[in-house]
């Protein structure tokens with residue numbers, strides 16, 4: 282690591298020496314990252330670097346071959362996905378984050394499964410306040426929404442459970458810049474702004490570093506660099522050096538090598 286990490290707040294999510302992959306072949310190797318409550322932490326890296334694989338090892342979709350994942354001091358490494366959700370993980374995958382045939386309202390209700398009455402209504406109001414444009418589409422099937430609205434719905438659905446840790450895999454992929462900004466604003470307000478820990482994979486490095494406090498760069502399944510957003514923004518050729526592109530500026534990604 283190039284930068285000292287001493288000044289960071291105590292971790293809520295603590296990933297320590299995690300290797301993970303498919304069919305016991307490690308793709309992600311010995312990765313350690315931390316996210317504190319109230320903080321947005323960014324993971325950057327070129328397509329195929331293993332960002333989604335790392336996230337799956339955190340959510341429990343993939344087992345860790347080495348290392349540990351802790352949430353709020355509890356080791357969840359051997360727990361399945363549902364148990365980790367009960368420990369506070371909310372996950373917005375890159376695709377399959379909504380049920381396309383169901384309406385906006387039904388998707389949101391599914392996110393609030395298990396909650397009832399006034400509690401459920403309060404939660405609904407909370408997420409509609411975050412993304413008011415979902416209110417006007419309340420009765421529409423999710424499959425008829427624009428890409429931006431659909432992503433807002435995916436985030437709203439995850440937030441219904443009021444997760445303490447919100448994990449988002451490339452939420453702005455394929456979105457026009459203004460829409461991407463709106464989606465990120467919702468993540469800031471409903472995530473870190475609401476005291477949650479947020480782990481964000483983001484292709485728009487400049488935009489991401491504006492909202493994040495800390496960033497990690499992953500290449501070939503390994504951490505190459507990490508630092509405060511301020512430190513990373515000051516690196517002139519960040520994109521060129523680590524992310525396999527000409528500039529560190531906003532990039533319309535949509536190019537995800539895998540659709541994971």
Ligand SMILES: Nc1ncnc2c1ncn2[C@@H]1O[C@H](COP(=O)(O)OP(=O)(O)O)[C@@H](O)[C@H]1O
Nearest residue numbers: 303308327328329330331332333334335539541
């Ligand atoms: N389901 C899978 N089975 C086998 N290999 C996979 C699978 N998904 C992704 N991979 C491989 O893992 C590597 C990292 O992929 P991924 O974590 O999706 O990268 P990123 O999210 O950074 O683009 C790639 O080489 C990819 O081909």
Ligand SMILES: [Mg+2]
Nearest residue numbers: 332333537541
């Ligand atoms: Mg990915």
